[in-house]
Amino acid sequence: MSQYQEKATVARIEQFANKNFRLTLHCPQIAVSAKPGQFVMIRTATGKDPLLRRPFSIHQTSSGGGIQIYFKVVGRGTEILSQVKKDQEVSVLGPLGRGFRLGLNGPAIIVGGGLGIAPMLFLAKENCRLKRKCSDDLILLGAREKNELEHLLEDFRRLGLRLLTATDDGSLGHHGFVTEIMQSALPPGCTVYTCGPEPMMARVGKICQSQGIPCQVSVESVMACGMGACLGCSRPAKDGTYTHVCLNGPVYDAEELQWTI
Ligand SMILES: Cc1cc2nc3c(=O)[nH]c(=O)nc-3n(C[C@H](O)[C@H](O)[C@H](O)COP(=O)(O)OP(=O)(O)OC[C@H]3O[C@@H](n4cnc5c(N)ncnc54)[C@H](O)[C@@H]3O)c2cc1C
Ligand code: FES
Structure with missing residues (x-):
């Protein structure tokens, strides 16, 4: 690369x-x-x-x-x-770093929360460009309040995908967590892609695991070099070893990582 x-x-x-x-x-x-x-x-x-x-x-x-x-x-x-x-x-x-691996078969469910919405626009666009038909795909965006979300919506809406929102205070979309609307919105054969606060991603991963649905998460870590030289971005993996987020991530299969939340 x-x-x-x-x-x-x-x-x-x-x-x-x-x-x-x-x-x-x-x-x-x-x-x-x-x-x-x-x-x-x-x-x-x-x-x-x-x-x-x-x-x-x-x-x-x-x-x-x-x-x-x-x-x-x-x-x-x-x-x-x-x-x-x-x-x-x-x-x-x-x-x-390593980005999302786009599965071109089956619906894509894109779940972004807070600043974790940042990479999801690029993902949603590329997904649409490569698949051409995205009518089964779904974008779910969550934030604390309307103020943190509304300025981003126009760019997502332009893609023509189904889009649902959730806010903690109920000022836009579902009143509650984005994971609450996700639970009932997972069609057979879908792949879930997520980025957001750790508790949100942990919950998304858990829901997917319980339904046997593949889930890719994009995680953060404090980074000094971004290129594998300082080893400052290490994070515990499921198998007891450590993974370096800048090189091996930031995108992982949810099941590869240890979740402490
Ligand atoms: C792969 C990756 C992608 C990121 N993408 C985005 C993005 O799209 N938009 C965005 O706003 N931020 C993103 N971040 C986080 C961003 O890098 C930090 O907010 C930024 O480095 C803070 O720099 P600062 O000098 O302003 O704050 P600092 O003075 O360095 O830190 C301020 C506070 O933020 C905390 N902090 C710093 N870096 C991180 C981190 N990586 N994770 C959690 N807390 C941190 C510190 O502990 C401290 O409490 C990303 C981080 C990573 C690793
Ligand atoms: S940030 Fe230096 S090794 Fe990952």
Whole structure:
């Protein structure tokens, strides 16, 4: 798998509610080779603070050589990234990691929660492009409240797939967890793809396991290098060994991992 370090130009920055941002970066080599579920490491500062790159899922790519990331400001790196200006250059390394393995037979059920919705747009688009017929596929998106979800919906709706939403406070769609609407929505022969908070993914994995349905999860880990050099991203696997999320993930079969929740 080819990886590139590009000086990406900021093409667009969008700000949404609750410190959520979407950044469009022109980095044609990464855009053309990226697969859904892969991520990039971005140098957020021009100086040494923070020194390390920060990992972000690829939200979507465009044929014109663009990639998008969708992120929340949680600390110094994301704060700096939220303040970049159009045409500024940002160093981007990628695409990294192993993405989703798209099964082209049977319905795809795409379950995203919170910031875990970020990689699901790219996945849903690629799934539709490769399968051509996606009328049996379903997207389920969950968030705490409407504010965290509504700005993303238009892009998902454009795909023409069935789309259901859930919010913790009931301000949009089902009042409750996205896993509650998922349980009754799993057709025979489907594959589930999920990304979101750990408890959500653990629950999705459990539901799938109980029904014998294959489930791929995209997990996070604190990452220093993103390329297998620092071993900082290790996570317990089901068989008692450790797996390195940047190299072996971030996408796994749910059953490969140990879930502590
Ligand atoms: C493969 C991968 C894909 C990711 N994709 C996205 C994405 O699409 N959108 C997005 O908003 N974020 C994503 N993240 C998380 C993102 O990398 C962190 O939010 C970011 O590195 C925080 O940097 P910071 O300097 O702003 O915060 P820091 O100052 O480094 O940390 C602020 C707080 O966030 C916590 N934190 C930092 N990194 C992580 C992490 N990886 N997981 C859990 N908590 C963390 C820290 O413990 C601390 O409490 C992803 C992480 C990984 C590993
Ligand atoms: S982040 Fe360095 S080995 Fe995975």
